[in-house]
Amino acid sequence: MSKTICRPAAGIVIVIFLAAGIARSVDPSAKFLGANSCASTGCHGGGGQNQNQFLIWSLKDFHSRRPAATLTTARAKQIADALDFKDATADVRCTSCHAPLHEVPENLRGENFKVSEGVSCESCHGLAENWLRAHTRPDYTRADRIAAGMRDLQNLYVRANTCVACHQNVDADILKAGHPELIFELDGQSVAEPKHWSTEKNGNGAQAWLVGQAVALREMSWQLANEKSPTENEINRWAALVWLVETATPKNADESRPPISLPEAVKMARQIQPELDKMAREVAGETPETSDLRAILSGLAATSDSFRDSSILQNLKARRAERLVLALDRLVAALPELKNNEPVQSALNQLFKLAQSVPDFDPKQFADVLQKFSEALVRQP
Numbered sequence: 001m002s003k004t005i006c007r008p009a010a011g012i013v014i015v016i017f018l019a020a021g022i023a024r025s026v027d028p029s030a031k032f033l034g035a036n037s038c039a040s041t042g043c044h045g046g047g048g049q050n051q052n053q054f055l056i057w058s059l060k061d062f063h064s065r066r067p068a069a070t071l072t073t074a075r076a077k078q079i080a081d082a083l084d085f086k087d088a089t090a091d092v093r094c095t096s097c098h099a100p101l102h103e104v105p106e107n108l109r110g111e112n113f114k115v116s117e118g119v120s121c122e123s124c125h126g127l128a129e130n131w132l133r134a135h136t137r138p139d140y141t142r143a144d145r146i147a148a149g150m151r152d153l154q155n156l157y158v159r160a161n162t163c164v165a166c167h168q169n170v171d172a173d174i175l176k177a178g179h180p181e182l183i184f185e186l187d188g189q190s191v192a193e194p195k196h197w198s199t200e201k202n203g204n205g206a207q208a209w210l211v212g213q214a215v216a217l218r219e220m221s222w223q224l225a226n227e228k229s230p231t232e233n234e235i236n237r238w239a240a241l242v243w244l245v246e247t248a249t250p251k252n253a254d255e256s257r258p259p260i261s262l263p264e265a266v267k268m269a270r271q272i273q274p275e276l277d278k279m280a281r282e283v284a285g286e287t288p289e290t291s292d293l294r295a296i297l298s299g300l301a302a303t304s305d306s307f308r309d310s311s312i313l314q315n316l317k318a319r320r321a322e323r324l325v326l327a328l329d330r331l332v333a334a335l336p337e338l339k340n341n342e343p344v345q346s347a348l349n350q351l352f353k354l355a356q357s358v359p360d361f362d363p364k365q366f367a368d369v370l371q372k373f374s375e376a377l378v379r380q381p
Contacts, residue, residue: 071089214277
């Protein structure tokens with residue numbers, strides 16, 4: 001089971017965004033048919049291992065009914081009141097992620113379309129009218145499905161872009177109104193998802209992690225560059241992910257860079273977006289070697305001195321820690337020899353506990369445990 005960073009305020013479920021624009025670019029007139037179009041026992045509503053996808057989604061997956069239901073809670077009403085709009089279930093700032101089918105135009109709604117489905121089949125796989133009948137044909141290739149408008153979720157770059165919009169950025173005013181912060185981590189969140197796909201199609205976990213981090217940083221950079229008055233906390237969250245990605249990919253690092261000021265951060269955030277998108281595409285296209293994963297893990301684990309550095313802000317250290325522990329977890333999970341390594345696992349569990357609270361973060365204690373983690377890796381046979 002993957003670990004996560006838990007915030008006390010995280011009471012609202014954040015779900016996958018309906019990237020309808022991507023699907024409609026294939027055929028602007030194609031329609032959404034609704035989850036029931038996938039639900040017959042002969043298709044994805046049966047009991048067999050390869051035919052139970054609809055059942056898993058509808059019965060076990062929080063993307064089903066729960067996201068839209070969250071908008072009816074007292075917490076959602078409190079946020080809506082703070083933002084001065086009447087109904088969270090009808091405002092696009094909420095429905096775009098929690099009830100994405102709400103935004104589908106009437107002319108693109110099929111006969112069995114239901115707004116209440118939450119984040120359903122077509123939210124992730126693309127609107128189905130042009131590929132539903134043909135996609136099970138034995139002669140229908142992956143390329144045929146993609147050409148017909150089915151989203152290629154086996155491609156980690158495509159998958160990351162499908163998920164990131166609702167799992168990373170939240171507008172500053174919504175955060176101030178009480179919405180919890182989001183941390184996007186593609187591999188860990190995929191592992192936590194009830195499986196309605198073949199595990200062999202899931203891709204390399206560490207590869208998914210790095211693709212997801214590049215896409216997350218691209219999106220955070222876009223938000224920072226377009227934020228009118230970014231706060232120090234927002235800059236530190238962004239700068240922490242810059243640090244993580246650079247540390248994981250040393251060839252991209254600028255070790256001489258001083259602490260980033262606000263004007264420099266905004267300028268850099270604009271500049272690095274194309275580079276990050278290119279990086280995500282490239283990483284998604286090449287399965288990493290085990291030796292490369294070990295090198296990335298060792299490099300990230302060897303950063304304890306940065307948490308002892310008194311010149312680095314406390315908040316920034318805490319933000320680095322919350323990203324770092326997720327990275328260490330996914331890299332350890334990708335290396336079978338570390339699965340039952342008790343010193344490594346024990347230190348990793350301690351690091352997660354120490355990274356849970358930003359206000360209470362103790363950088364010295366975190367640095368000490370991180371050093372133990374690094375030493376345990378070195379002692380690994």
